[in-house]
Amino acid sequence: MVPVSDVLVLSAVLFGLGVIGFIFKRDIVTLFMCIELMLNAVNLAFVAFSRALGQLQGQVYVFFVIVVAAAEAAVGLAIVILIARNRKSLNVERVDSLKL
C-alpha cells in the first residue's frame, strides 16, 4: 500500500525541482523541459487523487494535460527555432527586447 501523502510529496518535490530549474537554467530548450517536468508532477498528483478517491475524472484530466502539453511543445519549439535563427543564440539572456 502506498500512502497518498507520499505520492503527493514526490509530486511536490518534482514540481519544486521544475521551478528551481526554470529559474536557474539559461537555455531556452531546457526551460521548456522544466515546464514539462512541472506538468508531469501535476499529472502524478492527479493520478494519485483519482485512485485514492475512486474517481476516474482525474485520469481524464491527465489525458487532457498530455494533449495540451503536446500542442504546447509543438508551438513552443517552433518559436525556439525562430529565436535561434534570428538571435543566433539559445540563451534567454540574449532575448531581452521586452526587458525594462
Place this chain on the structure above:
Amino acid sequence: MNVVFLVFVALGVLAVAGAINLIAQRHPIHSALSLIVVMVALAGEYLLMGAEFIAAVQIIVYAGAIMVLFVFVIMLLNAGVEERTNLSHIARWLGLPVAAILVAELGWAVRRGSIGAGNIPAGTVSTSHLATLLFRDYVFPFELTSVLILVAIMGAIALAKREE
C-alpha cells in the same frame, strides 16, 4: 514495508535523481535524456498505482513523441553547452526564496491536512471505464482537443516556415 511501497520509493528516487540531473547538466541533450528517465520512472509509478492507460500514454506520447521532438530540435539547432551568465537580481533575491517557500509550503500542506489521508487501493483501473467516461461525459472537450491540435499544427508550420 511491503514490496509495492519499496518499488514506489525506488521509482521515486529514480525520478528525483533524473530531475536533479536535468538541472545539473550543462548540455541540453543530457538534460533531455534525464527528462526521459523521469518520465519512464513516472510511468512505472502510474503502473504501480493501477493507472495502466495513463502509463501507456505517458510512454507513447511523452517519452516517445514529445521528447523525440525536443531531441530533434536540439540536434537541428546544434545546441552546445549552455553558457553561464549571472542570475538576474530578481531571480536571485526573489525567485529562489519564493521557489524554496513554495516547495516547503506544498510539503507542509500535504503532510498536515487530511488531503493526503488514506492509501492508494490495489487493483487496476479498467480502460473501458475510462473510455466510456471520455467518449460519453467528456466527448465535447475531447473533440475540442482535436481543434487545439489542428491550431497547434498550423501555428507550428506558420512559425517554422522560412520566409522568402
